[in-house]
Each structure stands twice: as C-alpha cells, then as structure tokens.
Amino acid sequence: MDIYEPFQQVSMWGDSFKVEGGLNSIASPMLLVNTSMENKSEFIPHEPRDSSGADQETTNKDDSKVLRRLAQNREAARKSRLRKKAYVQQLETSRLKLMQLEIEIGRARKQGMYTGNALDTSFMGSSETINPGVVAFEIEYGNWVEEQHRWNEELRNAFQTNASEVQLHLVVQSVLNHYSDLFRMKADAAKADVLYLISGVWKTSLERLFLWIGGSRPSQLLNLILPQLEPLTDQQIASINKLRLSSQQAEDALSQGLDKLQQSLVQDMAVDPLTAANHGFQMAIALEKFEGLEGFVSQADHLRQQTLIHMSRILSTHQAARGLLALGEYFHRLRTLCSLWTSRPCDSIMSPKITP
Amino acid sequence: MNQEKLMHYQVDPWNYYMMRVRRRRMEEEDEMERVMRIVSESAVVIFSSSSCCMCHAMKSLFCGMGVNTMVHELDQDSKGKQMEKTLMRLLATNSTTLPVVFIGGKLVGSMDTLLAFHVNGSLVPLLKQAGALWL
Numbered sequence: 421m422d423i424y425e426p427f428q429q430v431s432m433w434g435d436s437f438k439v440e441g442g443l444n445s446i447a448s449p450m451l452l453v454n455t456s457m458e459n460k461s462e463f464i465p466h467e468p469r470d471s472s473g474a475d476q477e478t479t480n481k482d483d484s485k486v487l488r489r490l491a492q493n494r495e496a497a498r499k500s501r502l503r504k505k506a507y508v509q510q511l512e513t514s515r516l517k518l519m520q521l522e523i524e525i526g527r528a529r530k531q532g533m534y535t536g537n538a539l540d541t542s543f544m545g546s547s548e549t550i551n552p553g554v555v556a557f558e559i560e561y562g563n564w565v566e567e568q569h570r571w572n573e574e575l576r577n578a579f580q581t582n583a584s585e586v587q588l589h590l591v592v593q594s595v596l597n598h599y600s601d602l603f604r605m606k607a608d609a610a611k612a613d614v615l616y617l618i619s620g621v622w623k624t625s626l627e628r629l630f631l632w633i634g635g636s637r638p639s640q641l642l643n644l645i646l647p648q649l650e651p652l653t654d655q656q657i658a659s660i661n662k663l664r665l666s667s668q669q670a671e672d673a674l675s676q677g678l679d680k681l682q683q684s685l686v687q688d689m690a691v692d693p694l695t696a697a698n699h700g701f702q703m704a705i706a707l708e709k710f711e712g713l714e715g716f717v718s719q720a721d722h723l724r725q726q727t728l729i730h731m732s733r734i735l736s737t738h739q740a741a742r743g744l745l746a747l748g749e750y751f752h753r754l755r756t757l758c759s760l761w762t763s764r765p766c767d768s769i770m771s772p773k774i775t776p
Numbered sequence: 777m778n779q780e781k782l783m784h785y786q787v788d789p790w791n792y793y794m795m796r797v798r799r800r801r802m803e804e805e806d807e808m809e810r811v812m813r814i815v816s817e818s819a820v821v822i823f824s825s826s827s828c829c830m831c832h833a834m835k836s837l838f839c840g841m842g843v844n845t846m847v848h849e850l851d852q853d854s855k856g857k858q859m860e861k862t863l864m865r866l867l868a869t870n871s872t873t874l875p876v877v878f879i880g881g882k883l884v885g886s887m888d889t890l891l892a893f894h895v896n897g898s899l900v901p902l903l904k905q906a907g908a909l910w911l
Contacts, residue, residue: 659897662897662900663895663897666894666895666897666899666900667895669837669840669841669894670837670891670894670895672836672837672840673833673834673836673837673840674833676832676833676836677829677830677832677833677834677836678829678833680829680832680833681829684827684829712828712829712830715830716829716830716833718888719830719833719887719888719891722888722891722892723891723895726891726892726895726896727895730895730896730897
C-alpha cells in the first residue's frame, strides 16, 4: 500500500475492514472515517485560471479554495496514516493475546479444567498488559520438554544398541547442554517476572509438590538416581556422599535466606491500619525486595547446575548416561502421573470454572 | 585553605588534577590495606549488610557447617561505603556484590563462587587449611 496514494488506499482498507469476528470492534471506527474520506475522493484539483482584471477576485477565491482543499487533503492523509499505525499496533497486540490464550487453553487441557487457579492470567498479563518474556518462556519450555523426551529416547537407544564410549559421551554432553539451555531460559524468565518463575506455575501440578525455589532440590535428585548408578567404587561413594551433604547444606542456607526475605516482605506490608500515609513508599521498598528474589532463584539454579556438572565428573560415561536417563525418565513419569490424575473420572460432571 | 585551592585550580589545572588523582590513589590504597588487615584477623571473614538476605544465607551456610566466622556489617560501619567500593574493585565488578567472603586472608568471592567451591568439594579442605574447621 503506497501511502502517497490515499484515495486508492482508502477503498482498499474498506475491503480489508470486513474481517472476521473479534476484530470488527477495532475496525468499526475506521469504517466511519472511510465514508467521510469517500466524499473527498471526488476532489479534482483546480487548475488556477489565468488572472485578468475582472477575474482577479474570482481567481483569488479559486486559489484560496484550491489551497484550502489541498491543505484539507494533506490533513486527511496524515490522519489516515496515523490511524493505520494505530490499527497495526492493535493487530500486533491481539496477535500476542491470541498466543497467550492458546497457551492457557493448552495448559488447561493438560491439567484439567477444574484447576481454576491455573487459568489465572495475572502471570501472562491482564487484558491490558502482556508480559512477552513470560509468553516466550512458556513456548520455549514446551519445546524444551519435547526435546528432553527425544534425548531420553536417544539415551535409551544408545544403551540398547551398545553404543561406543565416544558416542555415549557425546550424548551425555548434549543432554547436559540441554539442561544448561533450561537454566538460561529460566534466568531470562526470572528477569521478566520472578514471581512467575519462583511459583512454578509453568510446571505440572505434581511437579510443584516438590518445588524448591523455582525448581527441584538437587539433593533429592541425587538420592533419586543413586540406585541406578551401581556398581560404584568406594571413592565414588565417598565423593557422592560429600556432594549430597554439601548440596543439602547449601539448600538449607538458601532456604533460610529466603525465609528472611519473606519475613521482611511481610513486615513491609504489615502497616499500622490507622496511618494510611507512606503507602507508596512501603510499596517501593517491597518492590526492591523482588530483586533479592531474583538473586535467590539465580543461586538455586546455579546450585542445580553445579551439582549436575560435578556429578557427571564423579561418574564414568556409562554411569552418567544411566543417571541422566533415570532423571529424564523420572520427570516424564511425574508428568504422565499428573495427567492421569487430572483426567480421572469424577462423580459429577466437571464444569469448567470460568475465571474473569 | 579554600582560597589556596582556588588559586591552584586557576593557575595550574593539570597539576591540581594530578594532585587529586594521587590523593585518591593513596586513599584507595589505604582502604585496600584496611580491608587486607581485617581479613587477616580471622580465618573466615564475611563482609555483609544487616538487611541483605543473601548475606544471611551465607552466614547460615557457615553456621550449618560449624564454622566460626567474623562478620563485618558494612551498613553499620562508618567507612562502609568505601569498603564496599574497594570490594567491588577487588571483584572487578560494577554491581553491588555483598556478601563477600575471605578465607585464610585470601579472597574467595560472592555467594555463587562459594557455592561452586562447596559443591566441587574444595571448600572443606580450604577451611581446614585456614584452621576454621577441624575433623
């Protein structure tokens, strides 16, 4: 669409405004304008006539008419360009909203419609504000989970076909890199909305049972995969015990730090109800604390990653591969169990709670 | 004295500037010496802030391991701001970095470095070497 040909453009817009369903409300103001523009489409610029004495006045009048009409035309063209810009922006916003709604519906289907809280839009954004960082994370995480499933298959395959040490090592490294990707994604999501990340709504409800600062407890995962790693040398057993102890100590320390942060947040919010002043000031102080939250999430993920890396160094390639397979399989079973749970039959027909 | 400074500035700006730079360098060295003196006084020294929750986490970590630490609350120290700047220079970072821990008089770093050391098993030997841990 060439914006310097406003007349043709207007008639083309008229056609494109008859769009499906929801966008009509956006389009209708345009339609109103459209009709007023059509009146001007009849405009043909006057050639200024040759001026002669008697015609001087009329020429001047014609000139001024011409100038006025040109000016009006310029104005109208400018306004229509601005309206086009606004329309395109609204389209973009609607597109993002559509994506966010699709994600929520997908999640609702997975977790069962009755978990009304899962449809809480406050993380994605209310109808006015969308958090693109959160939307991006949801999409990326969905892809990550699928790829994790593929890597598990790859590991299983490697065992069944008795792959060489070198090949197994490659797969192990790739899986470790895949986990690194997850930590990087989580860091970005924490910057976008730390409360979203730390609350774990992006995980299935069963995984959330074991939530610790926006993810799993490293010591718990260690205990989980330990039986799969036998036989272990004495030195390996000693190293693993030390690792388990240190990660437990680190987890306790971070938990205590986070508790202190929560306490201070509560104190910030607990105002004397009789003195309503300084409300905004306290809010500002509380908002600063969210940066502290980001720090804890960052340290927790750092701990997870370091535990994973150190574990892979203690173990042989074969053991590491078995451990990673066990880990992936564990999460897969958790998710499967969760969807079984949410799709279990109930006595009465479940009606979906519609949250406003 | 102000009058003198004014004249300096007007008459010989470059010399004046160099004088200020030298003075600042000397102050920085003094601060560094002060920090080094503090960290050599105890096996484990934590620079912290009483309101910082990550500092609380670090203190809890050492406490949970049975290690006695000397804690310097910079927000309660009159020269706290300068010390914090010195620490930032040591860690080569522009953002506020508390908590910072020194073990055996040597810089270890922030919480993430400490956790990494603990996970890979090098923290306990370091503490034993500094005499902060016995077993």
